[in-house]
Every structure is written in structure tokens, then in C-alpha cells.
Amino acid sequence: xxxxxxxxxxxxxxxxxxxxxxxxxxxxxxxxxxxxxxxxxxxxxxxxxxxxxxxxxxxxxxxxxxxxxxxxxxxxxxxxxxxxxxxxxxxxxxxxxxxxxxxxxxxxxxxxx
Amino acid sequence: xxxxxxxxxxxxxxxxxxxxxxxxxxxxxxxxxxxxxxxxxxxxxxxxxxxxxxxxxxxxxxxxxxxxxxxxxxxxxxxxxxxxxxxxxxxxxxxxxxxxxxxxxxxxxxxxxx
Numbered sequence: 001x002x003x004x005x006x007x008x009x010x011x012x013x014x015x016x017x018x019x020x021x022x023x024x025x026x027x028x029x030x031x032x033x034x035x036x037x038x039x040x041x042x043x044x045x046x047x048x049x050x051x052x053x054x055x056x057x058x059x060x061x062x063x064x065x066x067x068x069x070x071x072x073x074x075x076x077x078x079x080x081x082x083x084x085x086x087x088x089x090x091x092x093x094x095x096x097x098x099x100x101x102x103x104x105x106x107x108x109x110x111x112x113x
Numbered sequence: 114x115x116x117x118x119x120x121x122x123x124x125x126x127x128x129x130x131x132x133x134x135x136x137x138x139x140x141x142x143x144x145x146x147x148x149x150x151x152x153x154x155x156x157x158x159x160x161x162x163x164x165x166x167x168x169x170x171x172x173x174x175x176x177x178x179x180x181x182x183x184x185x186x187x188x189x190x191x192x193x194x195x196x197x198x199x200x201x202x203x204x205x206x207x208x209x210x211x212x213x214x215x216x217x218x219x220x221x222x223x224x225x226x227x
Contacts, residue, residue: 032213038154043117043203043218051213087154093216098168099144099209101216103156 002027002097004090006104014112015082021075021107023064023090031092033057033066033073034101038087047075047088080111116140117219119204125225126194134189134222136204144168144209145187146216147179150201162187163209199226 007022025031035047035057048057053068062077073090090104117138126132138145146169147159161169162181176192187204201223205216 034215036218043220044156044205045218046215049213049215089156093213095209098161098163099207099214099216100146100158100161100169101148101156101205102158106154106156108154 002029002031002092002094002102004092004102004104006090006107010108010110012110012112013080016079017111019075019077019080019084019109021088021090021109023073023075023104025071025073025090025092027071027092027094029094029096031094033064034091034093035062035064035073035075036089036091036103038089038106040086044089080109082111082113085109085111117204117206117217119202119219119222121222122220123223123225125227127227128194128196130194131190131192132194132224133191134202134204134224136187136189136219138185138204138206138217140206140217142206142208142217143184144207145181145184146205146207147187147189148203148205148218150203150221152200156203160187160189168209194226196226199224 032051034049036044037047048059050057050066056065091101144163146161160179165181201221204219207214207216
């Protein structure tokens with residue numbers, strides 16, 4: 001079945017550092033790809049998405065490009081802030097799967113002042 | 114205006130009890146979902162309803178029974194609660210007919226079974 005793999009472990013970095021979170025996927029159809037963010041004690045919010053190959057999603061300084069050739073959707077931000085501390089989830093959905101979201105395990109990001 | 118709301122936000126109960134969680138969306142979406150997030154933050158789909166019809170039913174114990182009285186509501190009833198049911202349960206909604214639709218999540222219900 002469809003699945004998403006995120007890099008292992010929490011990510012700790014200093015304010016204004018460059019952030020990358022790796023995400024790769026396995027899918028039989030033509031999935032849409034998403035990054036969701038979960039702030040402490042809250043639900044999930046869509047951060048950005050891309051619905052076809054080579055699309056770039058962007059929001060709040062975050063970017064990710066849908067790379068079909070490497071089946072990847074890595075998340076990047078050039079200069080993180082303390083307020084970016086959260087858990088980040090990569091996910092995919094496919095209309096043939098009734099749009100169920102398959103999530104990666106999530107990465108806790110901690111930004112230190 | 115709250116787009117997807119859940120009640121209660123917190124639920125603490127004893128093993129063996131029966132409890133319900135309610136979800137409502139005011140986005141006009143035709144599809145609603147229940148997800149379970151375990152203690153390691155892993156999220157997994159449980160159920161989905163499209164226009165009150167069950168379309169996703171993952172491998173979930175039959176103690177869990179979803180009910181959708183109308184397109185805007187999807188409730189989750191859990192019988193004979195077990196310790197392992199302790200988790201955060203999220204409701205979400207979206208439109209189904211096209212791919213790539215964003216799912217909007219509720220704030221979650223934190224269930225603790227003692």
C-alpha cells in the first residue's frame with residue numbers, strides 16, 4: 001500500500017538556521033503530497049501541498065517540491081524561528097484510496113533561541 | 114468560526130466503560146474522517162464517511178463504531194474501553210470528488226483510559 005517515510009529522530013537547531021526534513025513516498029497511483037504541522041497541544045494544520053510532479057508548495061517561508069523521479073517531497077526553510085518549533089508530518093493521499101491520508105512518523109523540530 | 118470541532122477535548126474514563134466523541138464541520142464538505150494518534154505521535158486512518166456512507170473502514174476493533182447522522186457530523190462510539198485505546202483522536206473533513214483536497218482537522222480529543 002501507499003506509504004511515507006520521514007527521516008528518523010527529532011531535529012534541534014538554532015534560530016536562523018537552515019531546516020531540511022526528508023520525506024520519501026511509495027505509491028501505486030498519482031498521489032498528492034502534503035506537509036502538515038502540529039503545534040503543541042493542537043490539531044494538525046496544512047502547511048503546504050503539491051498535487052503533481054514538479055509542483056512546488058510554499059507557505060510561511062517553507063518550501064517542498066514534488067519529485068517523481070526520486071519519489072521525494074523534502075521540506076525546507078531557509079531561516080527558522082523559535083515559533084517554528086512543532087511536529088511536522090509528511091503525508092500523501094490518492095483519490096483511488098478515497099483520499100485517505102497516509103502519514104509519515106513525524107519529526108519533532110525544536111528551535112533554540 | 115470553528116471549521117471542524119470535536120467534543121469533548123479531554124476524556125478520562127475507566128476500563129470497560131462506553132464513551133462517545135462527537136465531530137462537526139461547517140465547511141460544507143462531503144467527507145469526514147477519524148484518525149488515531151498514538152503516544153509516539155503516529156497518525157493512522159480509522160474510518161471515513163462520504164455523504165453519510167462508510168467508505169473507509171481500516172482494521173479497527175469492532176468496539177469502535179462510527180455514525181454519521183448527516184454530512185456535517187461524524188461521531189465515534191467506543192464500547193468496552195481498553196487501556197490501549199488511550200490516544201488522541203482527530204476528526205477531519207474534505208471534499209472527495211477531486212484528488213489533492215486538503216483535509217481540515219479538528220483540535221483532537223485526548224482519551225485516557227485508566
